Amino acid sequence: MIKANSYTFKILRYDAKEPERGPRFATYRIKVIPGLTVLAVLIRIRDEIDGTLSFRCSCRSAVCGSCAMVINGKIDLACRTQVAIFDTDTIILEPLPNFEVLRDLVVDLTPFWQMYEKIQPYLIRESPVPEKEILQSEAERGRIDQFVNCILCACCYGACPVLAREPDYIGPAAAAKLERFVLDSRDERSAGALDAVNDEKGVWACDTLFRCIDACPKDVRPTDAIVGLRKAMVKNRFQKMLGKTKDEA
């Protein structure tokens, strides 16, 4: 018979509507059987011990991206993290960094979505809309594969050391989204569409420390996107100097 082990959960609590109380750790003791995830325990704590605990969740299977947080110092999704993988019986949970905390583990994702919208995160076409779908070869699809996998959980945004000092930086997820469309064989955005991120708050701000890659629960590599976008910008610049537009090249 598999037996339950006793764990201590320390959760950083804070309510932006009661700033005078300040942030503090609340401690919960709970028995956990192997196979249980951090999210399952969070739900049990809210149900059985403390109904005031706030955290987001929905799919509980690592596709919706709602439950990103810091788990024993590492950014990950609470739903896909087994309690038993840690070499300790104390689990410390903190809200995602680089965001304002609204309540407990719930952060204000507004800046994340602002950056997402800034890069025009949708297929742009100049040609007339065809009757049927626009076909794509497997090789063409392969180029955007990893970026299509992004679940917009903001783990990378929370892990980014540049965002910690420069809140206006576009961030890894938005860059990855932009590259997803720039590399898409069906997208016809102009070279000028990259201008929005072609500055010191855009892709040039990245320190290429790869923390975003480390934090991504879906094996997306936002740094690849940033490097790719930088190359495209340099290429565009040379072509401009030679008097060519993207369409002629």
Place this chain on the structure above:
Amino acid sequence: MPLQPVSRRHDRPAPACFSADITGHVLLNTLYERAVAKGVKIYPEWFVTSLCIEEGQCHGVVALDIRTGELIPVRAKATFFGTGGYGRVYQHSTNALINTGSGIGMAYAAGAPLKDMEFVQFHPTCLIGTSILMTEACRGEGGYLFNNQGERFMQRYVPTAMELAPRDIVSRCIQTEINEGRGFDHPLGKYIQLDLRHLGGKKIIERLPGIRNICIDFIGIDPIIEPIPIMPCQHYSMGGIDVDKRCASDIRGFYAGGECSCVSVHGGNRLGGNSLLDTIVFGKLAAQAIAEDLEGGGALPDEKPLLKLKDEVEQKLGRLATPGRGKAYRIQAELGTVLDEKVGIFRTRKEMEQALQKIAGLKEEYRNVGVSSTARHMNFELINALELEYMLEVAHTITLGALLREESRGAHFRTDFKTRNDRDWLKHTIAKIGPNGEPVISFKDVTITRYQPMERKY
């Protein structure tokens, strides 16, 4: 988006399109991207608490802004629900935690009719504990099912199709094995083994990478080395808000699409891939219908019933915010267990009568529910409590429909009425809230067009 047709045969139209093993994810992202492109106004983290219907006309909704805790009446000429299925009224479901069916319960409570609620699909292979779906591809690629005797038991039930028999049949076989003591024991529940090991590591990594990751992350098992512990769980809600093929309900100005609706394209048992049809095809048809109906202005919604409804919700929130009373999660857990056990894969009159009694008792207990904090912002315990009221109604209509339907059809299986009975039961059940708050069931004829109903044989 890069959707590939499934069928490689060119002599007939492809039955479905897919995008690797993340079709839903790709559809969801594309939809959101198009919404951003079109500048659609989105209200993130607003929870609709109630639907406003008066004298056959929908006037809009009352919503709770989860972030601020503010209650907001939303007046609308047309209201469309795409609120998902009711999987979470069952304890074990492959659905997301937010698929409580509260949208369906809300429509019902406001007076909209629900159709065929008793048709609930169970998926045979779901990971124990989290109930995450282990897709059909596991068996499609050649996975075996074993009981605790080391027997490939499908041989006894459907020797021709073995593990590849349809969902409802495989679910019943697995449940029978577990019920008759041939399952394995685990603190998370009794299970059957889904064994992929004979496929070899290379094939598992190439063809089922998502499944392998889920097993490692969510149960700590590598399917290359160990069999996957699975059990059947609730998977899809065939029933829902009764709408026509334009997604319009019989309430003026109220529409529904996707899993929360029942257009009746799935009958009693949805086929693989058709949930996408429900969202993509009917999402578009609903949009067209709404545009048509609003041509020339549409009916003017009234503010008065909305403000009255807002006051009612305000009072409800006040009642719920009285600390030291019953806990919603406990009622929800009991509801889930009773549906799993008594309105699940196998159904009998006796058990469903017990379930009805239990649900009535839980409804009574619900009147005493309270939440821990009076703060309304980011209060997820409060939202759970609000949803539970609707879950109880949904569970009530499922059970009543299943009790009345004295036959077995599609996913609805009665051990006391094992065969399909087209003479008496080739009809829809319609559940409507009665004057005393109890559901009243009526019946509606089935529209049969090109294909005559036939018995399924193997």
